[in-house]
Amino acid sequence: MDFNMTPPTTEMEQFRQEVRTWLEENIDERMKEPVDEDDFTGEMYSYWREKHQQLAKKGWLNPTYPKEYGGGGLTGAHEAVIVQELREARACSNMSDRRTPESIMVWGSEEQKQKFLVPILTAKVTTWQKLTEPHSGSDLASYESKAVRDGDDWILNGSNVFISGRGARPDYLCGPMQTDRDAPRHRNLGYFLIPADQPGVEIRPMNLVVGNTHSHTIFLTNVRVPGNHLIGGDHQGWQVLSTQLEQEHGGDGGGGGSLAPNRSVESLITYARETKVNGRSLGSYPLAGQSTTEAYIDGHVDKLFSQRAYWIHQSGSEPAHEGALSHLFDKLYGIRHEARFREVMGPYSLLGTTDPLAPHGGLQEIRMRNALAISHRAGSLNIAKVVLARRMGVSRTKERAAPMRTKGAKSAH
Amino acid sequence: MDVLLNEEEEMLRKATREFFESECPPKLVRAMETDDLGYPPDLWRKTAEMGFIGLALPKQYGGEGASLLTLGLLLEAVGRAVAPLPLHSTLVAALTIADAGDRQQCQRILPQVSSGNLIMTWAVTERDPRLNPEDVATTAKAEGDHYVISGSKLFVENFNASDQCLVACRTAPGSVVGEGISLFIVDTKSPGVSHVLLPTLGGEKQSRVVFDRVKVPKANLVGGLNKGWPIVERMLERATALICAQIVGASRKAMEMAIDFSKKRIVFGRPLGSFQANQHLCADMVIWVDGTEMLTFEALWRLSEGLPATKEVSTAKAVCNERCQMVLRNANHIHGGIAQIKEFDLNLWFRRASAWMMRFGTTFEHRKIIAKAVLAA
Numbered sequence: 093m094d095f096n097m098t099p100p101t102t103e104m105e106q107f108r109q110e111v112r113t114w115l116e117e118n119i120d121e122r123m124k125e126p127v128d129e130d131d132f133t134g135e136m137y138s139y140w141r142e143k144h145q146q147l148a149k150k151g152w153l154n155p156t157y158p159k160e161y162g163g164g165g166l167t168g169a170h171e172a173v174i175v176q177e178l179r180e181a182r183a184c185s186n187m188s189d190r191r192t193p194e195s196i197m198v199w200g201s202e203e204q205k206q207k208f209l210v211p212i213l214t215a216k217v218t219t220w221q222k223l224t225e226p227h228s229g230s231d232l233a234s235y236e237s238k239a240v241r242d243g244d245d246w247i248l249n250g251s252n253v254f255i256s257g258r259g260a261r262p263d264y265l266c267g268p269m270q271t272d273r274d275a276p277r278h279r280n281l282g283y284f285l286i287p288a289d290q291p292g293v294e295i296r297p298m299n300l301v302v303g304n305t306h307s308h309t310i311f312l313t314n315v316r317v318p319g320n321h322l323i324g325g326d327h328q329g330w331q332v333l334s335t336q337l338e339q340e341h342g343g344d345g346g347g348g349g350s351l352a353p354n355r356s357v358e359s360l361i362t363y364a365r366e367t368k369v370n371g372r373s374l375g376s377y378p379l380a381g382q383s384t385t386e387a388y389i390d391g392h393v394d395k396l397f398s399q400r401a402y403w404i405h406q407s408g409s410e411p412a413h414e415g416a417l418s419h420l421f422d423k424l425y426g427i428r429h430e431a432r433f434r435e436v437m438g439p440y441s442l443l444g445t446t447d448p449l450a451p452h453g454g455l456q457e458i459r460m461r462n463a464l465a466i467s468h469r470a471g472s473l474n475i476a477k478v479v480l481a482r483r484m485g486v487s488r489t490k491e492r493a494a495p496m497r498t499k500g501a502k503s504a505h
Numbered sequence: 506m507d508v509l510l511n512e513e514e515e516m517l518r519k520a521t522r523e524f525f526e527s528e529c530p531p532k533l534v535r536a537m538e539t540d541d542l543g544y545p546p547d548l549w550r551k552t553a554e555m556g557f558i559g560l561a562l563p564k565q566y567g568g569e570g571a572s573l574l575t576l577g578l579l580l581e582a583v584g585r586a587v588a589p590l591p592l593h594s595t596l597v598a599a600l601t602i603a604d605a606g607d608r609q610q611c612q613r614i615l616p617q618v619s620s621g622n623l624i625m626t627w628a629v630t631e632r633d634p635r636l637n638p639e640d641v642a643t644t645a646k647a648e649g650d651h652y653v654i655s656g657s658k659l660f661v662e663n664f665n666a667s668d669q670c671l672v673a674c675r676t677a678p679g680s681v682v683g684e685g686i687s688l689f690i691v692d693t694k695s696p697g698v699s700h701v702l703l704p705t706l707g708g709e710k711q712s713r714v715v716f717d718r719v720k721v722p723k724a725n726l727v728g729g730l731n732k733g734w735p736i737v738e739r740m741l742e743r744a745t746a747l748i749c750a751q752i753v754g755a756s757r758k759a760m761e762m763a764i765d766f767s768k769k770r771i772v773f774g775r776p777l778g779s780f781q782a783n784q785h786l787c788a789d790m791v792i793w794v795d796g797t798e799m800l801t802f803e804a805l806w807r808l809s810e811g812l813p814a815t816k817e818v819s820t821a822k823a824v825c826n827e828r829c830q831m832v833l834r835n836a837n838h839i840h841g842g843i844a845q846i847k848e849f850d851l852n853l854w855f856r857r858a859s860a861w862m863m864r865f866g867t868t869f870e871h872r873k874i875i876a877k878a879v880l881a882a
Binding site: 095168373384397399409481485486488 | 509799
C-alpha cells in the first residue's frame with residue numbers, strides 16, 4: 093500500500109514544474125475557467141479548442157491513452173500531476189465528453205479507432221455523450237429513439253434531454269439507438285457516433301436553474317448515418333454503453349479529477365478560518381468548527397475512494413464494487429456538503445457572483461444550484477445504492493464490471 | 506498511489522484470516538467471556554509460534570521487524586474473529602518499549618513478548634476517561650534506588666492476564682501541559698498492586714487497578730524522568746490506529762454476516778436481499794466499512810513512513826467510532842429479532858467492537874483534534 097498521490101521523486105517534481113511553467117506561459121488570464129458557467133463565452137470556446145490541441149500534442153490532454161491513438165502514453169501518476177496543475181491554472185476542461193473514447197477503445201474496430209478516436213483524443217473534433225431521453229432518466233435501457241437500416245446506412249429518429257456540452261454543437265453526438273424493437277431489453281440497441289452538423293439534427297439549449305449554456309435538448313429527424321459509425325454490433329449497444337457507464341459510475345476514479353485538491357472544501361475551511369465573529373475566528377466556535385471538520389472528513393474519504401478506483405483502473409485490475417461505491421459516496425457527500433456551506437456561511441452562501449460580498453466569487457451559490465442535480469445525475473442516488481449492493485452480491489450472484497480500456501478489452505469482442 | 510494491498514500483504518491477510526478462522530471459532534470467544542483468565546493460553550502460544558506476536562517488533566529482539574501497516578493487517582484479522590487475546594494491549598506496551606526503552610529494557614522484555622511468554626498492558630486513564638496529561642494524578646516518588654507508585658487507574662485492559670504494565674505517573678507538578686509525567690514498567694505481581702475486574706458490555710477484561718506504595722526499580726523508568734508524556738502520546742497514536750484496524754475487521758465480518766443472511770432469509774416468499782430497502786442498508790454498510798478501512802490504513806501507512814499522522818489517526822478513529830457503530834446497527838437491523846438472542850453469534854461482534862470504539866477517545870475528542878489541525882491558521 094502506498095498513499096502517496098504521486099511518487100515523491102525528483103523526476104515527478106520536474107515534470108510538475110514543466111507542466112506548471114507551460115501553463116503559466118501559454119494560458120491567457122482572461123480565458124480561464126469562469127466561476128459561473130454562464131460567463132463562458134464564444135471567444136473562450138475558440139481559444140480553448142486551440143489550447144486543447146496544443147495540450148494533446150504534448151500528451152497532456154488524454155495522458156493515459158496510447159500514443160498511437162492520440163493519447164500521451166503516460167502513467168497515472170503523470171495524469172495526477174497534470175490534473176492538479178490544470179485545476180490550479182483554472183484551465184477549461186476538454187470540450188469532448190470523457191466517456192466516448194473509453195467505449196471506442198474497447199469496442200471499436202482498428203479502422204474506427206483511426207477514423208474516430210485519433211481525431212477525438214487530439215481534440216480535432218468534439219463529442220457529446222447523448223444518453224437521456226425525455227421519458228426515461230435512470231432507466232436508460234428503455235431507449236426508444238430508433239435507428240432503421242437503409243442499405244449500408246442507418247436512418248435515425250428520436251429525442252434527448254440534458255445533453256451536456258459546450259459550444260453550439262459538437263462534431264459527433266454519441267449514444268445508443270434502438271435497432272430492434274422486437275429484441276429483448278439490453279439486446280435491442282446499437283451505439284452510434286452521429287455527425288451533428290447535418291440536416292435533421294436540431295440542438296437547443298435548455299434553460300436550467302444551474303445555468304443555460306451547458307445542457308441541451310436534441311431532436312433527430314430522419315438523420316442519415318453511415319454503417320461504419322456503429323460501434324460494436326447492431327445489438328451490442330447496451331454493452332458498448334456499459335463500458336462508459338462503468339466509467340461514469342466511478343470505474344475510473346473520475347479520470348483523476350478528484351486527485352486534485354478539493355477546492356470547495358478548501359474554500360469552506362478558509363472561510364471558517366478567516367471570518368471573524370466577536371474578534372474570534374468563526375471556526376473556533378464549536379458548531380461551525382465541526383461543520384467544517386465534517387466537510388474535511390467527507391472530502392478526504394471521497395478522495396481516498398476515488399484514488400482507489402482510479403488506481404484499479406490504471407493498473408488494469410478488475411474493479412469489483414469500488415467504482416460504484418465512489419460514485420455513490422460522491423452523491424451522498426455532495427448533498428451533506430451543500431448543507432454545511434449554509435450552516436457555516438449563512439445567507440452569504442446564497443450570494444451570487446456579481447456581488448462583491450460573495451465569498452470566493454460566489455462559488456457556493458453556483459454549487460447550491462448545481463446541487464439540485466446531485467441526487468439524480470448519472471443515475472439516481474437510490475439506484476446507485478442498488479448498483480453497489482448488486483456488486484456485493486446482496487440479492488443475487490455478484491454482478492461483474494463491464495470491460496474497460498485497461499481491463500478485459502480483448503475479451504470484449 | 507497504489508492504495509491496494511501488494512502481493513505480500515495479500516498473503517499475510519489471507520494467512521492471518523485463515524489462522525483465526527480455524528483456531529478461534531465464536532464458541533471459543535463466548536467461552537472466554539466467563540473464563541477467569543479471559544484468553545485461551547493455547548491459542549496465545551500458537552499465535553506466537555506463527556510469528557504474529559513479534560511481527561512488528563525489532564529483529565534484534567526476536568521480532569520480524571514488519572511495519573505498523575503490516576501489523577494492521579494482523580489486527581484486522583484479530584478483529585474479524587473477535588479473538589479474545591491480550592494482543593493489542595501487549596503490542597501497544599511492547600512497541601512503546603521498542604520506541605523509547607533502553608537497550609537493557611528491550612533485551613529483557615521484547616524477546617519474551619515475541620515468544621509469547623510475556624503479556625503486557627498499559628495504564629494511563631484515571632477518573633477522567635479523556636486521555637489528557639493533566640488528569641494523571643497517580644504519583645511516583647524516588648526513594649533510594651526505587652520509585653514508589655501510589656494511585657489508581659481505570660479501564661486497564663487485560664490487567665488480570667498481564668505480567669508487566671506500563672504505568673504513566675506524575676513525578677513533578679506540571680506547569681506546562683504534558684510536563685512532569687514519567688512512564689514506568691511495573692511488574693503486576695509486585696506487592697501493593699491490586700485490581701478489580703469491571704463489568705462491561707463488551708465481555709472483555711478491563712480492570713480498576715490500585716497501586717498502594719508499589720516499589721519499582723529505577724531501571725524500570727522508560728525514557729527520561731518527567732519526559733514521559735511525548736512517549737505516551739506516540740503510544741496512544743499507534744494504539745489508536747491499531748484499534749481502528751480491529752474495529753474495521755470486526756465490522757467487515759458483521760457486514761458479511763448480514764449480506765449472507767440477506768441472501769438466505771426468505772420473507773414474503775422472496776430472499777430478504779431482493780428488497781431494495783435492504784439493499785440500501787447494505788450499500789451504506791459497504792461505504793462505511795471501506796471508508797474506515799482506507800482511513801485506517803492511510804493512518805498506519807503514515808506512521809510507518811514516519812510522516813506526521815495526528816490528523817489522519819484521529820480521522821480514522823472519529824469515523825470508525827461513528828460509522829462502524831452504524832455498520833453493526835445495520836447488521837443487527839437486517840438480522841431482525843434473531844440478533845437479540847445471546848446465543849446468536851452477531852452480538853459478540855457488536856459488543857466487542859463497541860468496547861473497542863470506547864478505547865482511545867470518543868468521536869468528539871478526535872473531532873476536536875481534527876478541527877484543530879484543519880482550522881489552524
